[in-house]
Amino acid sequence: MAKNIKNRNLALTMLVVIGLVGAIYEAYQCHTISALNKKITAGKVITDDSYPYLQKYTAAYDQGNKSDYKHAIQTYSQLLDQSPSLANQAKIHFNIGNNLFTFGLIRRVNEDGTYQDEARHAYTQAKIAYEQSLRIEPTDISSKFNLSLLNSIMAKNMNAAPKEQSTMELSNLPIGLP
Numbered sequence: 104m105a106k107n108i109k110n111r112n113l114a115l116t117m118l119v120v121i122g123l124v125g126a127i128y129e130a131y132q133c134h135t136i137s138a139l140n141k142k143i144t145a146g147k148v149i150t151d152d153s154y155p156y157l158q159k160y161t162a163a164y165d166q167g168n169k170s171d172y173k174h175a176i177q178t179y180s181q182l183l184d185q186s187p188s189l190a191n192q193a194k195i196h197f198n199i200g201n202n203l204f205t206f207g208l209i210r211r212v213n214e215d216g217t218y219q220d221e222a223r224h225a226y227t228q229a230k231i232a233y234e235q236s237l238r239i240e241p242t243d244i245s246s247k248f249n250l251s252l253l254n255s256i257m258a259k260n261m262n263a264a265p266k267e268q269s270t271m272e273l274s275n276l277p278i279g280l281p
Contacts, residue, residue, distance in 0.1 A: 156185060163198070172206040193240035200232035200246070204253055226257050 139157070142149060148165050149158040163178035179199045183192065207225030233250040236243060 156182065156187065159185075167198070167202050167205075170209075172202045175202045176206075189239050193236045193243060193246070196232045196236035196239065197243065197246050197249075200229045200236060200249060200253075203229035203232060204249065226253060229253055230257065 139149065139154065143157070143161060146165070146168070147161070149161045152158070159178060159182055163175050163182065166172075166178060167175035176199055179195050179202070182195050187195065203225045207222040207229060210219050210222030210225065230250065230253055233246050233253065236246040237250065240246070
């Protein structure tokens with residue numbers, strides 16, 4: 104009977120030790136995630152290689168905040184290659200649309216009031232990105248609002264800028280049928 108009690112005490116002691124080790128590990132994980140969340144909330148770029156997705160996401164966000172829209176769009180596109188969840192795909196497309204929209208807004212308008220080709224292209228791509236975000240997450244209010252705002256801007260002055268005709272003659276080409 105005494106041996107039976109010793110075996111039970113030993114088994115319970117082992118369970119307590121395993122539980123303590125598990126609790127310490129979980130506390131460490133919570134601390135790590137909390138520190139990571141504080142960095143993200145503060146707008147800092149994640150430099151920890153253990154979280155490559157978050158590292159790339161915060162880098163893209165930071166590039167967009169620094170008005171480096173082309174690189175931000177490129178970095179967000181690279182995130183799509185990592186097969187994120189559907190919710191994250193919708194957020195990525197939304198952020199791509201935001202960067203393209205802002206990039207189009209900073210492009211200059213031609214003298215006749217039409218948009219430059221870069222702005223028109225950026226608006227068209229932003230529209231596609233917002234629509235893709237809404238296909239994945241149809242209830243996203245931010246994507247709906249930005250798409251409607253973009254559509255109101257695109258409706259005006261979206262004619263192609265007139266191209267100047269070349270005045271160069273090609274005198275060595277025959278005219279008409281031989």
